[in-house]
Amino acid sequence: MKKQKSDVVIKPSFGKQMKQYGNLFLFYIPAIVLVVIFSYIPMAGIIMAFKKNPNLLGSSSAIQGILDADWIGFKNFEKIFTDPDIISALRNTLIISMQKIVILFPIPIVMAICINEMRGKIVKKSLQAVMYIPHFLSWITVSGIFITLLSYDTGIVNNLMQFFGFDRIPFVTSNDTFRGVLVVSAAWAYLGWNTIVYVSAITALDRDLIEAAKIDGASKWQQIIHVTLPGILPTIAVMFILRIGGIMDAGYDQVLAMYSPYIKESGDILGTYTFRLVKEAGLLPQYALSTAVGLFNSVVGLVLVLSGNFISRRLFKRGLW
Amino acid sequence: MKKAIAMLLTAAMSVTLLAGCGGDDGSSTPSSGGAPTGAQDSKESTPADDGQGGNKTLADYEKETNLRVFVINSGITDEEFNNQDIAKLIGEKTGYNVSYVQAPAADPQAKNNIFMLKEDYQIVNVTKDEFYVLMMQGALAPITEYVEASTNLKGAMTDLVWDSARGSDGEIYGIPYCQPKNVTANGLAYRVDWLNDYNAENPDAQIPVPSEENGYSMCISDFQKMLEYFKGKVASGGYPMAVRNTSALINPILAAFDVYQEWVDIDGKLTYFVEQPGFEEYGKFIDNLYDTDLLYYAKTPQDTNDITMMQDGRAGVCLANHWEALNIEKVSAPEGADINAYTDDNFGYMAALVPDEYKGDASAVRVFSSQYVDQYGVIPVHNTAQQVAGAVDFVDKKLDKDLFLELSIGVEGDTFEIRDGEYYPILGAEHFDKMTYADKFLNGTIMEDYSKYWLARARKSQAQEKIFFTINYNIDNTGIKSPVTMMPPNDVYNEYWSKVNSELNATLILNLFDKATTYDQSAVIATWERFNGPDVAEAVNEWYATWSSKDDFNTVKPR
Known part of the structure; x- marks a missing residue:
């Protein structure tokens, strides 16, 4: 059927939009200024990845120090990727991130649906509040809580295990259990907060659709599968793409707060590797090497975001772009 | 009207943001305008001379x-x-x-x-x-x-x-x-009352209490015997000795294995501690203490530390810096007591351990002295x-x-x-x-x-005075300093030392404080070599060979 003229939506030209709403574009300015100053201008520092370690301390300015350093092409990358430690750190980063995505990504969606289905308003609100409070604690505090609870000698978990006849387990200092501790503590700290996003998405769903499903005789389960989940799919897709983009960040501050030589094999990630490059690789911080690692992280992150977006568009017809 | 206010606020925010991110306006610089910087x-x-020659x-x-x-x-x-x-x-x-x-x-x-x-x-x-x-x-x-x-x-x-x-x-x-x-900063704190109990129970196998007579030292086998006895004295969940989560090196014990400093002159060459002849024996000794539950190591910074364990009776020995003695001893002070004048006679200190063949010989005591x-x-x-x-x-x-x-x-x-x-x-x-x-x-x-x-300043409290003058007893004849503390800047040392030291510490912790592993000196040396330790040693010795003060720097010689 031919579309009626009145149905056709004509997108106004940029000039027309400016004329009509031009003053509203001013609201963009703080955001643009912030992004330019804190995200785009610092990108110029990427050149350090292709230069000798700059003399930032003794030059007339830090920028001059960077400009004066000699170009060395890809030598920093060669140096990094011939270090067996970075291969191990890369592997650990990907494993820990994947574990967090596979285990932790679906849980907030399920929890949001459960919370949405709860009847008591007070209980519902209290539960949400209790769940997202851990998000505001620093990783030093959270790791302190978990290390105390899981302590081999005095932790309540090991005391209970011993009481029930099991052997004590060095949860935080064993390569067998460390990644599990990371996932569980991340769940405790972040699940509540992540759940809020999905609760908001569910709240914004058209209630008429759910009412219609009810009238058509849909059970609770069918309402969830056929109405709620498809309704929040765009939100899930966006969150998933963003999460995939952050795959190279396996939780640097979380790992650092619990780090010890005992778990280097399973817990040394790119973030802690870079930290050591800056802090311990020499008495002089290795800015060039750590920039190279950072650039590598960012490139991989960008590729993953683009891939995630592509897959999302193909599978769910939804994406960031 | 609303639009106008919104525009005004937005513009103000932008200006504030830009101003906040701007550079220093120079108003805080004390130098007056135009003065050459640098x-x-x-x-x-500045004037080339005072005008008077x-x-x-x-x-x-x-x-x-x-x-x-x-x-x-x-x-x-x-x-x-x-x-x-x-x-x-x-x-x-x-x-x-x-x-x-x-x-x-x-x-x-x-x-x-x-x-x-x-x-x-x-x-x-x-x-x-x-x-x-x-x-x-x-x-x-x-x-x-x-x-x-x-x-x-x-x-x-x-x-x-x-x-x-x-x-x-x-x-x-x-x-x-x-x-x-020339001072040493730390020694071993121990429970004197428990050691006295041991001596009372074992009249035929006495352990001499560290005193002036033996240079506030104890021999290795007596120390181990003491720890074994302390096993029965510590509170529930305790260990005879506790070590904090910082370093695998316990200086007063290292000294008993002829490791007196991180860099020591051996046959005219400065040698790093892991390559010194006695280090392997030290490693085996500590590893054995840990594996037999005589030693507790706080594996993470959040684990209970040694000082706390000494305070509550869950440890009988720990490594203590002289400024920590007050913390250890004040716990038993009665309410209202002047903490700074208080000491607890149940706690004592020793400067260092000595090999068994030097038992009781005050002249054989050697301690690390500070930079x-x-x-x-x-x-x-x-x-x-x-x-x-x-x-x-x-x-x-x-x-x-x-x-x-x-x-x-x-x-x-x-x-x-x-x-x-x-x-x-x-x-x-x-x-x-x-x-x-x-x-x-x-x-x-x-x-x-x-x-x-x-x-x-070392007498700020009687507890601090007590430990300080105990562990520094006769220091002019016992303290050995590291010549590297006097070394001028060195490119190779600056580039590699921090990294190799950190990696060595991690390797030592894994080797010493893990029951699943046995101390492996070759793993320690492999770490030293992998992270450019030999390059550091070479650079240090190039300087040392030319250092004119090397013969006078350490007046105290190795045992």
């Missing part, structure tokens, strides 16, 4: 009298620090208007920012390693000319100490802060000649003999007293209110005087 210009911007003094230089000084963190706010009586006294006596900024406790990189961003500081206190890096990067102003022109500063320290502050061009780049005496120079006051290179002259003059004035005494330990009869030629603090609130942070205000010391004054 101390390299100092010779040009004689030696110049600091009085001949034009000086900036408003100074900003960056000091190490004291655990109080900057406002409190600046309001200390000592700060006011310094301002009054030197005539300088000084504002102090403390390094953020959790951000050691803050010092780098000062140099990177050319922040307005005239004196920055840095560690020895930081000093060398900054000097090699050309970030420091040369101050030789001003030191030569000083009244008190130049003669306050020995040439050996000044040499440690010189670059390869012969210029002085920092004001050294010396450890005033000679551990801090420098430096002047960033971007300061003007007037600021550099002002900063050095400020330090010079602080080293006036009378003022230095007052800055170090206060006023006689008020905060200290002299008994038999020794300086003692007058303990109490008065002393602590005035003198707690005194050493944080010092740059440079009058070495000869400070070695006496400093002891008063």
Whole structure:
């Protein structure tokens, strides 16, 4: 059927939009200024990845120090990727991130649906509040809580295990259990907060659709599968793409707060590797090497975001772009 | 109307943001407009001579009298620090208007920012390693000319100490802060009452209590026997000995295996501790203690530490720094007792262990003694000649003999007293209110005087005095220093040492404090070699071969 003229939506030209709403574009300015100053201008520092370690301390300015350093092409990358430690750190980063995505990504969606289905308003609100409070604690505090609870000698978990006849387990200092501790503590700290996003998405769903499903005789389960989940799919897709983009960040501050030589094999990630490059690789911080690692992280992150977006568009017809 | 307000707010936010991100407007810079920045210009911007053909003094230089000084963190706010009586006294006596900024406790990189961003500081206190890096990067102003022109500063320290502050061009780049005496910082704290119980129960196998007679030492086998006995004395969940989560090296025990310092001269070559002959035996000894539950190691910083375990009876021995003794002993003080005058006789200290063949031989005791120079006051290179002259003059004035005494330990009869030629603090609130942070205000010391004054600071509490004079008993005949503390900046050392040291520590922790592993010296050496340890050793020995003071530096020889 031919579309009626009145149905056709004509997108106004940029000039027309400016004329009509031009003053509203001013609201963009703080955001643009912030992004330019804190995200785009610092990108110029990427050149350090292709230069000798700059003399930032003794030059007339830090920028001059960077400009004066000699170009060395890809030598920093060669140096990094011939270090067996970075291969191990890369592997650990990907494993820990994947574990967090596979285990932790679906849980907030399920929890949001459960919370949405709860009847008591007070209980519902209290539960949400209790769940997202851990998000505001620093990783030093959270790791302190978990290390105390899981302590081999005095932790309540090991005391209970011993009481029930099991052997004590060095949860935080064993390569067998460390990644599990990371996932569980991340769940405790972040699940509540992540759940809020999905609760908001569910709240914004058209209630008429759910009412219609009810009238058509849909059970609770069918309402969830056929109405709620498809309704929040765009939100899930966006969150998933963003999460995939952050795959190279396996939780640097979380790992650092619990780090010890005992778990280097399973817990040394790119973030802690870079930290050591800056802090311990020499008495002089290795800015060039750590920039190279950072650039590598960012490139991989960008590729993953683009891939995630592509897959999302193909599978769910939804994406960031 | 709403649109207009919104536009106004948005514009205001943007302007504020831009202003906030803008550079320094220069209003905080004390130097007047147009003055050439950079101390390299100092010779040009100051009078070439005094006009009389004689030696110049600091009085001949034009000086900036408003100074900003960056000091190490004291655990109080900057406002409190600046309001200390000592700060006011310094301002009054030197005539300088000084504002102090403390390094953020959790951000050691803050010092780098000062140099990177050319922040307005005239004196920055840095560690020895930081000093060398900054000097090699050309970030420091040369101050030789001003030191030569000083009244008190130049003669306050020995040439050996000044040499440690010189670059390869012969210029002085920092004001050294010396450890005033040859001292050892830590020893082993142990439960004397439990050891006495052992001796009472075992009249035929006595363990001599550490005392003057045996140089406050114990032999290795007695120490192990003592730990085994303590196993039955510690509270539930305890261990005979506890070690904190920092390092795998326990100096008073290392000394029993002939490892006396991190770098020791063996057959004319400086050898790092892991390559010293006795280190493997040390590793096996500690590994055995851990595997047999005689030793507890706090595997993470959040695990219970050794001092807490000593306090609550869950440990019978721990490594203790002399400033920690009060914490250990005060727990048993009755309510209302003067903590600083209190000691608990149940706790004792020993300086070091000795091999079994030297049991009871006080002359065989050897201890690690601390670095000679551990801090420098430096002047960033971007300061003007007037600021550099002002900063050095400020330090010079602080080293006036009378003022230095007052800055170090206060006023006689008020905060200290002299008994038999020794300086003692007058303990109490008065002393602590005035003198707690005194050493944080010092740059440079009058070495000869400070070695006496400093002891008063070690007597701040009777518990500290007790441990300090125990572990430092006969130190002039037992303490061995590391020559590397006197080594000038060295490229190879700077590049690799920190990394190799950190990796070695991790390897040692895994080897010593894990029941699933047996101590493996070859793994330790492999780490040393993998992370350029031999390169470091080579660089250190290249310098050592040419060091003229090597024969005089350590008067105490290995056992």
